[in-house]
Amino acid sequence: MNTNSRSTSPPVDLCSYRIPGHDACYYLPDFLTEEEEEYLIRKIKEYPQQRWKQLANRRLQLWGGELTSKNVLVAQPMPPFVEAYPDIIDRLKRTVFTPAGSPHGQPNHIIMNEYLPGQGIMPHEDGPAYFPVVATISLGSHCVFHYYQYKNDADGGTGGRSIDTAPILSILLEPRSVVISEHALYSSHLHAIREIEEDTITAGNATSPPVLADLGVPIANWDRVTGADAIGVMSKGGVLKRATRYSLTCRDVEKVAQLKAFMKR
């Protein structure tokens, strides 16, 4: 395998991947090859049970270190299968993770999530620990990723801010793709994956894009999908069944402590 095959290639032309109408969101299909995806899933499955943190509706691992309660990353080396082969970190350095684009010009922390069919993640914000850019790579299955906005509650109220139930943006994440969100989409919006086993799409026509059949919301990247099954449902309608999906959510934590320095305190 040639681990350096892409290291000399130029920055990704993000303009061509921008979701129309959403300046802060990019969808890049085929960010990884099928061989790379297969290799990564094999490596993920080799981790022992105790490396996983089990949550109510998914499990996850932290790569690159853990965050303290003060949002400092106690850094650990990244696994070789994001640095050497495949060279995911280097590839992301050609997107929005540049010296001008994020504090270290590259992601230093990855949350790797596993979702079984029917599992998902409730609407949430990623919070202030991270610089407001996240790149999410999907492996093993598609899912539909929704962004939500808060309701403009004039009355304030005592509870938390309420969330508008209609997503403002919905994207089909294909296996091997990466979706990047930044700025307001990261800082003042929420994101979620519904806890369902399949996604039913109603075909588009000359005047309207394909929509999710039950929500009626358009698939914003319908014309960027590259998988044969995804292309098929966009033009003819149909069902995409979810399989086990792994996501690598890659971020740049601003404050970093090396483990040794941390232990001396």
Ligand SMILES: O=C(O)CCC(=O)C(=O)O
């Ligand atoms: O799995 C995903 O695509 C999203 C995960 C996520 O939002 C998170 O880990 O904060």
Ligand SMILES: [Fe+2]
């Ligand atoms: Fe998140």
